[in-house]
Amino acid sequence: MQTLVAYVENKPGVLNRVSSLARRLAINIDSLTVGPTENEEIARMTIVAHTDERGAHRLEASLEKLVDVLLAENVSTRALLERDLALIKVSADQQNRPHLMELIKVFRARVVDVAPESLIIEVSGTVDKIDGLLEVLRPFGVLEMARSGRISMTRGGDLLQPPVSEPPAPNSSPLAQT
Amino acid sequence: MKLTGAEILCESLTRLGVREIFGYPGGAILPVYDALGKSKLHHVLVRHEQGATHMADGYARASGGIGVAMATSGPGATNMVTGIATAMLDSSPVVCITGQVSSKVLGTDAFQEIDITGITMPITKHNVVVTKVEDVARTLREAFLIAKSGRPGPVLVDITKDAQQASAEFNWEASVPKLPPKRRRNNHDQAEFDRAVEMLNTAKRPVILAGHGIMVSGAMRAFEQFVHAGNYPVAMTLLGIGCFPANNPLNLGMMGMHGEAWVNNAIQEADLLIAVGMRFDDRVTGDLRTYAKSARKIHIEIDRAEINKNVKVDAALVGDAREVLERLTPHIETREHTSWVRHITELKGDSAVRDIQSLPDSGHLYAAHVINDLWKETRGEAIIVTDVGQHQMWEAQYYHHNRARTLITSGGLGTMGFALPAAIGAKFAKLDSEVWVVVGDGGFQMTMSELATIVQEKINIKIAIINNGFLGMVRQWQEFFYDKRYVATPLVAPDFAALANAFGIRGERITKRAEVVPTIRSARESAETVLLDFRVEQEDSVYPMVAAGASLSDMIRRPNNPLVETATEP
Numbered sequence: 051m052q053t054l055v056a057y058v059e060n061k062p063g064v065l066n067r068v069s070s071l072a073r074r075l076a077i078n079i080d081s082l083t084v085g086p087t088e089n090e091e092i093a094r095m096t097i098v099a100h101t102d103e104r105g106a107h108r109l110e111a112s113l114e115k116l117v118d119v120l121l122a123e124n125v126s127t128r129a130l131l132e133r134d135l136a137l138i139k140v141s142a143d144q145q146n147r148p149h150l151m152e153l154i155k156v157f158r159a160r161v162v163d164v165a166p167e168s169l170i171i172e173v174s175g176t177v178d179k180i181d182g183l184l185e186v187l188r189p190f191g192v193l194e195m196a197r198s199g200r201i202s203m204t205r206g207g208d209l210l211q212p213p214v215s216e217p218p219a220p221n222s223s224p225l226a227q228t
Numbered sequence: 229m230k231l232t233g234a235e236i237l238c239e240s241l242t243r244l245g246v247r248e249i250f251g252y253p254g255g256a257i258l259p260v261y262d263a264l265g266k267s268k269l270h271h272v273l274v275r276h277e278q279g280a281t282h283m284a285d286g287y288a289r290a291s292g293g294i295g296v297a298m299a300t301s302g303p304g305a306t307n308m309v310t311g312i313a314t315a316m317l318d319s320s321p322v323v324c325i326t327g328q329v330s331s332k333v334l335g336t337d338a339f340q341e342i343d344i345t346g347i348t349m350p351i352t353k354h355n356v357v358v359t360k361v362e363d364v365a366r367t368l369r370e371a372f373l374i375a376k377s378g379r380p381g382p383v384l385v386d387i388t389k390d391a392q393q394a395s396a397e398f399n400w401e402a403s404v405p406k407l408p409p410k411r412r413r414n415n416h417d418q419a420e421f422d423r424a425v426e427m428l429n430t431a432k433r434p435v436i437l438a439g440h441g442i443m444v445s446g447a448m449r450a451f452e453q454f455v456h457a458g459n460y461p462v463a464m465t466l467l468g469i470g471c472f473p474a475n476n477p478l479n480l481g482m483m484g485m486h487g488e489a490w491v492n493n494a495i496q497e498a499d500l501l502i503a504v505g506m507r508f509d510d511r512v513t514g515d516l517r518t519y520a521k522s523a524r525k526i527h528i529e530i531d532r533a534e535i536n537k538n539v540k541v542d543a544a545l546v547g548d549a550r551e552v553l554e555r556l557t558p559h560i561e562t563r564e565h566t567s568w569v570r571h572i573t574e575l576k577g578d579s580a581v582r583d584i585q586s587l588p589d590s591g592h593l594y595a596a597h598v599i600n601d602l603w604k605e606t607r608g609e610a611i612i613v614t615d616v617g618q619h620q621m622w623e624a625q626y627y628h629h630n631r632a633r634t635l636i637t638s639g640g641l642g643t644m645g646f647a648l649p650a651a652i653g654a655k656f657a658k659l660d661s662e663v664w665v666v667v668g669d670g671g672f673q674m675t676m677s678e679l680a681t682i683v684q685e686k687i688n689i690k691i692a693i694i695n696n697g698f699l700g701m702v703r704q705w706q707e708f709f710y711d712k713r714y715v716a717t718p719l720v721a722p723d724f725a726a727l728a729n730a731f732g733i734r735g736e737r738i739t740k741r742a743e744v745v746p747t748i749r750s751a752r753e754s755a756e757t758v759l760l761d762f763r764v765e766q767e768d769s770v771y772p773m774v775a776a777g778a779s780l781s782d783m784i785r786r787p788n789n790p791l792v793e794t795a796t797e798p
Binding site for chain 1: 241244245246247293294295296345346349350353354368369370372373374376377378379404405407408409410411412413531532533535536537
């Protein structure tokens with residue numbers, strides 16, 4: 051599994067170009083998240099792909115060939131903070147509710163919706179942590195689940211910032227005749 | 229000054245240096261055609277939009293500039309797909325302009341509406357829909373910039389009819405490209421560079437693999453200096469042919485599936501491969517597990533995505549071929565590699581005796597004879613545009629190109645039907661050059677309608693059909709790998725000479741070897757297009773051949789006497 055971070059133009063069709071590229075390279079995407087950055091013209095993607103280092107290099111380099119991709123970086127080997135968010139609707143009756151609440155506390159998750167027959171639990175953290183919670187919840191009956199997919203950020207001073215625009219040269223288009 | 233989008237389009241193309249546009253009109257692009265009539269641009273009316281894209285491609289490849297193709301929405305645009313893909317696979321800078329239905333009805337399945345940007349996403353370097361007249365000039369400038377920069381490729385600009393019809397203030401200076409900011413990678417890795425220099429200076433059996441990138445980069449001089457600095461033998465990819473003179477003793481010829489045995493053997497025996505502007509295509513490497521096993525590898529390539537894609541390399545120098553070569557050459561300590569070069573020359577001698585050209589004339593006409601005679605008669609100076617198949621490989625083997633951009637051929641996609649339209653484009657790019665089409669009877673029948681374009685434009689192209697009555701390359705595979713079961717390869721064709729006459733073009737049929745040179749001479753003397761229908765040996769094969777997926781060392785060699793083994797009674 052390889053993790054890539056990309057900055058892309060925040061406009062229609064870009065997600066299509068990115069996912070279409072992965073399909074073309076026969077790389078299966080495990081999770082892809084997109085969200086705006088502090089600059090509204092730029093969106094940030096975290097792509098988790100089922101591939102090896104060589105495939106990740108190809109994906110990274112091919113992504114950067116797309117005009118709308120500002121930067122793509124394979125961050126798999128870097129010190130990385132990874133987060134996934136999940137909403138889990140689990141069936142809960144009067145009897146097992148206290149037991150559920152205890153588990154939720156252990157996993158530092160929280161209850162965000164209470165109904166007579168069910169609870170919605172919100173949990174964020176690493177994929178392993180969410181998978182772990184899911185495993186202990188399963189015997190209670192998981193009715194529904196939504197996961198956000200991973201977002202990643204390199205730790206500390208290892209910055210990955212979008213490149214900034216340079217003023218274009220006045221005669222920057224080539225001529226058809228050379 | 230207020231102009232319509234269509235007028236802005238024509239004005240922008242003129243300012244971008246465009247002279248010719250290859251296209252076909254239709255409803256959704258009509259405003260542009262109306263403006264074209266009032267502009268200085270010359271429009272070449274094609275007979276099928278695939279032809280327009282191949283012409284733009286041929287124009288780009290022959291000139292080193294950018295070719296422009298135009299079509300209407302829907303079927304006009306979809307007919308361009310094969311030509312766009314051809315340009316994509318061979319990194320050819322082509323700008324395609326398509327009309328689109330009005331932005332108000334986009335997405336309603338309006339008449340002749342198709343999502344051409346969706347369709348061409350994987351086969352263009354970039355594509356874009358323009359729905360506002362204000363964006364026309366800037367988008368075109370961006371399209372030209374993208375098509376030509378870095379590793380070139382096709383760009384499609386889809387313009388809605390309302391954007392063509394609406395008016396806006398035209399301000400060229402203000403319409404500067406506004407492309408997203410890109411991270412600038414520092415591609416020069418000193419450690420990698422030093423490692424490459426060390427490999428270059430310690431290699432005993434080096435071979436250069438020269439590709440299309442040398443031409444794209446305009447690195448021919450820098451490459452020649454690099455070659456001579458280290459006295460390196462040079463093997464060419466199909467698209468690399470011409471980037472280094474064939475008459476240079478260090479030029480071995482084409483490598484790969486139909487490369488000469490001495491070339492492939494040299495690669496397999498090498499201790500260093502220096503790949504320049506090429507991408508280790510499967511037609512070049514054969515089975516990767518057995519490919520150049522004793523060689524270390526240096527890859528000079530502008531596209532990072534090509535590094536370690538097919539062949540894992542020991543040093544990757546990412547960058548423009550000319551810049552990298554110019555940086556490398558001063559570090560090369562002269563090495564003679566005398567015994568290595570002598571060894572390859574000996575290999576070459578061994579293959580040469582098998583060569584069909586060394587055999588006596590038995591009266592039969594062979595494609596190799598035709599191409600070899602064409603080479604001699606034109607002194608290797610013509611621009612040859614080939615189609616795809618056996619004749620393409622024979623051209624690569626028997627026509628020796630000394631100059632860049634004189635062989636124009638569809639390599640990556642292998643598009644049949646490419647030759648005739650691409651040659652028309654090449655002729656427009658190089659009006660003073662002699663342009664020959666070398667094409668099979670199969671491929672010619674795919675796009676022969678463009679003969680009418682030649683006549684309408686009154687241009688002078690020579691057409692040599694290598695007519696063997698078969699889809700020859702497929703027949704060859706059936707002979708070698710399917711026990712001679714010739715399914716769907718025998719091919720009926722019209723009388724091509726009579727067909728040419730019907731178009732108002734002189735046509736001749738040639739059946740004997742003795743007739744080849746006189747007909748070529750007489751065709752060359754004509755100021756008009758001439759079509760020559762060479763009826764060649766039907767079941768001749770291209771040798772040597774590395775079967776698909778086989779090792780490069782495992783070549784099917786020429787039979788000792790191909791004239792006897794493959795000739796049929798006249």
